[in-house]
Amino acid sequence: PATANVSINFPALAAGDYYVGVRHRNHLSVFSANGVSLSSSGTLVDFSSAATAVRGEDTRVTSGGFRLLPAGDANRDNRLIAVGSGNDSNILLASVLTAVGNTGYNSSYRLFGYVPGDFNLDGVALFAGPDNDLTLLLQNILTNVSNINSAMNFIVSANSGF
Template sequence: CDQDGDGLTNDEELAAGTDPMNPDTDGDGLADGDEVNGDPNNNGQISDPNDPCDPFNTDTDGDGICDLAELADGSDPNDPCDPNPNSAVCLYSPVKAKVFLQGAYDVNTGLMRDDLRVKGLIPAVEPYSQLPQFDYPNGGDIVSPAVLSLDGADAIVDWVFLELRSAVDPSEVLASRAALLQRDGDVVDVDGQSAPAFSIQPGNYYLAIRHRNHLGVMSNKPMAFGNGNLPVIDFTDHATQTWGNYAQKDLGDVNALWGGNTNGDRNLIFQGNNNDVDGVFFDIILDGQNTTFSSNHIKTGYSLNDTDMNGEVIFQGSNNDLDVMIFFNVMTYPGNFPPLISYIVEEQLP
């Protein structure tokens, strides 16, 4: 029985998911029977009886509304945000960014070390939702063991934190998310390869990249996000202008985020209140494995006090976490002249 006379029996319509009482289920002007049986126009195209945009009425902007319908209601078939500014495709705003962390950077290879990954210390769940200095209540991003097993230049170094800030008031964070950082500086999504994306209205935004024990950096001007744009910024390049003065450490051929911010207060302090030294000391002294309370003890793990990101916290002795990342960063900071040991290196974010 073919109740609607579209060339399909009622049973065939039920199997195809079409309406046995409607000869043109998707309203595209083609009978269900012609679409199910394929190539109704004899042009080599196969049509879908449940998709009004397939294949003769396209959806150019991917917003779920066919071009003909958009033209009929006066919306723009080339704008995914018209007529629905809250559609998923409209709010999709990826970014391609590159950044180095001073603590992990190896000047001999031009890559960052991935000691934390090699030692199995990178947490599967992003750490920023658990740190008070980061506002990320809806975090919980997870990286798979497969992604963390990759080696080479694309091996994961650590989690980083991305922020989109208002073009009018760059101190206002409008969107944020965690992402992964590869040895070559590429910032990627949790799949280890895609460009990280924000869910936000298309527009111009500042991009800031922060890290749990490094000082953050931000673009010097807003960039266009969404509407098919893929903003690209390379913070490792000396030519890239950033917000503020001396926002990054000059490592010769490249720039990198200043390391040594162990207490997360967005400053580097060697001597004085809220300094970054005391945290390293108490971390090793109070370690449960340090039964003799020795200042030479080496604590292993994923810690804010591991300034060189090798998986070890060392207060005293060779390769300690104080000399290079805290003391010398403070004393050689370009704005600290004549050099004062009590100088405070401030993060260059508004």
Template sequence: DWVVVELRNKLNSAEVLATRSALLLRNGNVVDVDGVSDVPFERSPDDYFIALRHRNHLGIMTAQSLALDATPDLLDLSGGTIPLHGGAAATKTIAGVKTMFAGDANGDGTVRYTGLDNDRDPILVRVGGVVPTNTWVGYSGTDINMDGVARYTGGGNDRDVILMNIGGAAVTGTRTASLP
């Protein structure tokens, strides 16, 4: 799947200095668009906050700026050794691996099951808006579980992922990206 890697100003983490589209592999590695190379940036050696965005997951960013030199660096944001902005609440741990929270179907930086701008309604609209058992096959931000099918009801539906990622009990809960 596609992600966007951002280099942010070491003095102002809200200021994006450079962006680069990249591929997220099934094993969690982020590589250049050729599928194998490191993600290159034309940049001066300096300290940068590193952020990662995805089409329907909440973005993450390093808690401190990191020194990047002219050669590519391997940064493992999944192991917990590099602190993230927002702390432990910024990611979901699955089988010991830190992952981004899924469910941001409308791309507003908040996972919300009910209410205004919720992420459940875009799934229903994608499948046709009238018959909730319909499905839609293809690449879409409403395919929350990333199985290639937008599904509102039934086994493997996408709205359950939203509910689980806001806590699973209260449908009014929300989860917000930890990006400035």
């Protein structure tokens, strides 16, 4: 369940400079570009701020003035791939087509639950149809700032270190 608490505590951590990273389910990870001074008094690392330098700077997406983790990494290889070897769209499609309740093997079947193909985190994995998850994966690939030709076979790699 979602909470309002965004604090992470490491009570036994010795004060010093550390690289800080965040990995979330089916999103690309983000990792600080430089060591961050951590101590018992608390340190804010705001990955949603464009001012926070990260490894692989072009891997975050911007929405509403915030930097976000790009969604679509269904196989958790820290890359977004729509077509070709190791793509994430096939993970989404396979989970929908082989769902226990999808007796007709329908690509627009709504698979409810906490599953890797639920890229938009609405509790439903959907390959085809309105509000499908494939569109978010494609959007995060096609609009990536390094994908200057808007190529479908472009690979977004997190370059984050984990």
